[in-house]
Amino acid sequence: MASLSETLGFLTSRLRQIGIFIALFVIVILFQVLTNGRLLTAGNVANIIVQNSYILILAIGMVMVIIAGHIDLSVGSVAAFVGALSGVMVVNWGWPWWVGILVSLVIGALVGAWQGFWIAIVGIPAFIVTLAGMLIFRGLTQIVLENRQITPFPAEYRQLGGGYLFPQLFPATTSVAEWITVGLGLLALVFFVSQQVRARVNRVKLGLEGEPAAWFWTKVGFTAALILGLTYLLGVAPGSRGTPVVLVVLAVLVIVYTAVMNRSVFGRHIYAIGGNRNAADLSGIKSRKVDFYLFVNMGVLAALAGLVFTGRLNSAGPGAGNLFELDAIAAAFIGGAAVQGGIGTVTGAITGGLIMGVLNNGMSLLGVSTDYQQFIKGMVLLLAVAFDVFNKRRAGGR
Amino acid sequence: MANSILEMRGITKTFPGVKALQDVNLTVERGQVHAICGENGAGKSTLMKVLSGVYPNGTYEGDIVFEDKPVAFRDIRDSEHAGIVIIHQELALSPYLSIAENIFLGNEIASNGFIDWDKTNLEAAKLLARVGLRDNPITPVREIGVGKQQLVEIAKALSKEVKLLILDEPTAALNDEDSAHLLDLIRHLKEQGITSIIISHKLNEIKAIADKVTIIRDGRTIETLDLDRDEISEDRIIKGMVGRDLEHRYPDRTPKIGEEVLRIEDWTVHHPTEPGRVVIHNAHLNVRAGEVVGIAGLMGAGRTELAMSIFGRAYGSNISGRAYLRGKEVKLRSVSEAIKNGLAYATEDRKRYGLNLIEDIKRNVSAAALGKLAKRGWVDGDREYLVAEDFRKSMNIKAPTVDAYTGKLSGGNQQKVVLSKWMYSDPDVLILDEPTRGIDVGAKYEIYTIINRLAAEGKAIIVISSELPELLGICDRIYALSEGHVTGEVPIAEATPEVLMQYMTKEKEPDHGVA
Known part of the structure; x- marks a missing residue:
């Protein structure tokens, strides 16, 4: 064990990444104590997940956009617009729910392509294009809805936003629903641990492991405990209703997009562009093409967020998705994304989003009024980014 | 005294x-x-x-x-x-402000915090007359040419009662015309005691x-x-x-020169934002396998512009001329096409154009050839680490691991990362733009050794450098560039600093066949 100082050195080098998880942990404990245990109950945890799911979905796309050095202010309006169109298709025209959802995602891609065209091909800054998009798609939402709400949606459609796994087959009160959740939790656990261990064994074999063993096992143990705790709260604890459908969707998105950002050529090009666009261009990276597909991707995720939100509320309204963009941007920055681009992670953005979500939820449980909530969220964002700037200056970065 | x-x-x-x-x-x-x-x-x-x-x-x-x-x-x-007023090479005028506003920028004629526009413009007109400009002082600076902007800078200096x-x-x-005018003005100011x-x-x-x-x-x-x-x-x-005295030493090398790899003919490049301005005029050059060819030229001669325009049109607009790779004409329309065709260009400005400083060594090394490490769009991170680790050892990059951020490396080690990146892309032609700028003497020697090794492997190498001894020490043949023209081509046996400097300061040759 010559590695205590090594481990410490490693930890300080990853202070920012680790700090965000510790911050979430501290906030959860804090509110758990302050609310006398009302935070971590089965019903409330499911609520936090469902209530923040669409922000988290947006945050995944947003952090990618921010890493590339752009911003997207239009996602709230796009989510509302797609939600409204899905209402027209599924409710007004009576299309099958799954056709409505698929077409909605395609529409999201088209909206993203529209914005990507102006940003990547015409060369207008994303701030301007998406600010315009925010107005354009808000306007279109109101035109499509003729300023009325569309409701009610079919039950299948609503599953995406507010449903739990297999309610028709197994009512939540039965033990089968419980077992499904427990099974999924264990599956996730086995998948996660085996994947981590296999990767580490491989790296050690090739002689290129840089992570101290103590840190690796702490990380794996902590995440495993998290998965088990969540499984217990969602499946076993009193009042549990099973696994929210949207949690499965989110888990898949996090796994896929983490892989995309770390391991795919596309993801690596995003980091390269954000870190130094000139150098990326001179390395033969087609930065405009990457920009374009980034916004197509953001459009699809915004559409998905719109479907989830509409499903949860069981209505598509003209004011839906208002200010979602700011929550998503805040999540990305709290999660460690750099304003200049080049730095950020999907898990960081998700954690940032959860910090905001737990803060919201905890303060609501304590009866803190929304004006104070706004104030505190603003301070958290400011301090998180200030911490980054301070950290970078101390490290002597640029 | x-x-x-x-x-x-x-x-x-x-x-x-x-x-x-x-x-x-x-x-x-x-x-x-x-x-x-x-x-x-x-x-x-x-x-x-x-x-x-x-x-x-x-x-x-x-x-x-x-x-x-x-x-x-x-x-x-x-x-x-x-x-004492200094006028820098890059003019420090604000393009959207008027001539008069620029002249009195930071030195405004005002009373009680309000600018006296009539007096400002009147005084500006007087100063303009002194430098021989008859433009209206309310003209925005971006609407006058570079030559006149230079005169506005001098008028601004005069407004500060300049002595030196x-x-x-x-x-x-x-x-030429604007230059002559400017020189006249300097003579004129001298008569006024400046x-x-x-x-x-x-x-x-x-x-x-x-x-x-x-x-x-x-x-x-x-x-x-x-x-x-x-x-x-x-x-x-x-x-x-x-x-x-040539105190730097250069590693010995016996050139083994093979077939011609790259040839450029009648290469003309226009300025990217001022389409009328020709930056490279009918340039030609060629380089053979195993050969190190130098490009000498003073600041502003167009060396980097020439190199980057060849490298998939990374610089310039309205580029004309022909490029041949191994005798076959190629059109290199983008950087990625240039890389695919076996070209590599290591920039003179590592920090701005060469490296992602907030990323680690391995990701910088793989940046230009990530495709080699990927299957169906997925990168093999472990192999990437091993590849980078190989380069770290063979190039003697001084860093504990390839996880180190390039922003924290010294200039010499950063340059080795840049070179590793391009070596991994396995090019036939390597263009090295100021490969030893800002690098200490020891690391320079290592860079020269690497260049020699690459040449010995049969790569065609073009080196751009401001340091004539460096070119004389490592090249087999040197082109001299002056004001966008290739003014000379000197085999190493005939090259001396004096000969090169003569070509480098040569006024442009009359274009062949053009009246």
Whole structure:
């Protein structure tokens, strides 16, 4: 064990990444104590997940956009617009729910392509294009809805936003629903641990492991405990209703997009562009093409967020998705994304989003009024980014 | 002595690891035009920054006496207050403001905080008349040409009651007519008693207007020549500029030169944002396998522009001419096409164009050839690590692991990362733009060794450098570039600094067949 100082050195080098998880942990404990245990109950945890799911979905796309050095202010309006169109298709025209959802995602891609065209091909800054998009798609939402709400949606459609796994087959009160959740939790656990261990064994074999063993096992143990705790709260604890459908969707998105950002050529090009666009261009990276597909991707995720939100509320309204963009941007920055681009992670953005979500939820449980909530969220964002700037200056970065 | 307006004595300026100026002395006589000459990087601009307070008193050693009083400038405002105004090569005008606003920027004619526009424009018109401009002072600066902008800068200097005017490469961006006009103006100002220091490498201009010329080389004053009294030839000045002993050593190498790999013919490149301006005129060059070809040229000659325009049109607009790879004509329309066809270009500005400084070594090494590490769009991170680790060892990159951020490496090690990146892309032609800029002597030797190794492997290598000894030490053949023209091609056996400098300062040849 010559590695205590090594481990410490490693930890300080990853202070920012680790700090965000510790911050979430501290906030959860804090509110758990302050609310006398009302935070971590089965019903409330499911609520936090469902209530923040669409922000988290947006945050995944947003952090990618921010890493590339752009911003997207239009996602709230796009989510509302797609939600409204899905209402027209599924409710007004009576299309099958799954056709409505698929077409909605395609529409999201088209909206993203529209914005990507102006940003990547015409060369207008994303701030301007998406600010315009925010107005354009808000306007279109109101035109499509003729300023009325569309409701009610079919039950299948609503599953995406507010449903739990297999309610028709197994009512939540039965033990089968419980077992499904427990099974999924264990599956996730086995998948996660085996994947981590296999990767580490491989790296050690090739002689290129840089992570101290103590840190690796702490990380794996902590995440495993998290998965088990969540499984217990969602499946076993009193009042549990099973696994929210949207949690499965989110888990898949996090796994896929983490892989995309770390391991795919596309993801690596995003980091390269954000870190130094000139150098990326001179390395033969087609930065405009990457920009374009980034916004197509953001459009699809915004559409998905719109479907989830509409499903949860069981209505598509003209004011839906208002200010979602700011929550998503805040999540990305709290999660460690750099304003200049080049730095950020999907898990960081998700954690940032959860910090905001737990803060919201905890303060609501304590009866803190929304004006104070706004104030505190603003301070958290400011301090998180200030911490980054301070950290970078101390490290002597640029 | 009594007649000198400025005396700089024993000026030494050190940057971390580099002595930019060492015991430099400069005496400028009142009412004269004093030229300062030297190679790129000799320390001319640093000296002028010391004089004008850009490097404040205390950051350098030595004394400055201006108008018989010792001075210690803390910033540019201080030196301007004393009557010293510097006009930089890159003009510092605000394009959307009017001529008059620019002239009085930071020095506004105002009462009670409100600008007196009538007086501003009237005074501006008077100053414009002094520099021979008849444009309306309310014209936005972006609507007048570069030549006139230069004159506006001088008018701005006059508005500050300048006693000593410093011009850094004033004619570098000007055409012949504008240059002639500017030189006339400097003569005219001299008659009005204004002393000028002019930094230039256009020797014919120096001969035309300067009274004295001080030559700086490697951060030291070499000599001051009196152009009025003695008959000084351009060759004499060149000798002073380059006549250093070749103290750097270059690794030995026996060239094994093979077939021609790359050939460029009639290559003409226009400026990317000013379509009328031709940056490269009908250039030609070729390079063979195993050959190291140099491109020599002074600042602004178009070396980088030529290289980048070849590298998938990364610079310029309206590019015409033909490029041949192994005798077959190719159209390299984008950087990725250039890379696919076996070209690589390592930039002169590592930090801005070469590296992602907030990323680690391995991801920088793989950046230009990520496809080689990927299957169906997914990167094999472990292999990437091993590849980078190989380069770290073979290139002797001084970092504990390839997880180290490139922003924290020294210049030499950063350059090795850049070279590794391009070696991993496995090119046939490597264009190295100032491969040893900002690198200490030991690392330079390592870079030369790497260049030799690449040549021995049969790569065709083009090296752009401002340091003539470097080109002479490592190249087999050297092209000289002057003002966008290839003015000479010299085999290494015939190349001397004097010969190259003659080509590099040569006025453009008349275009063949064009009346």
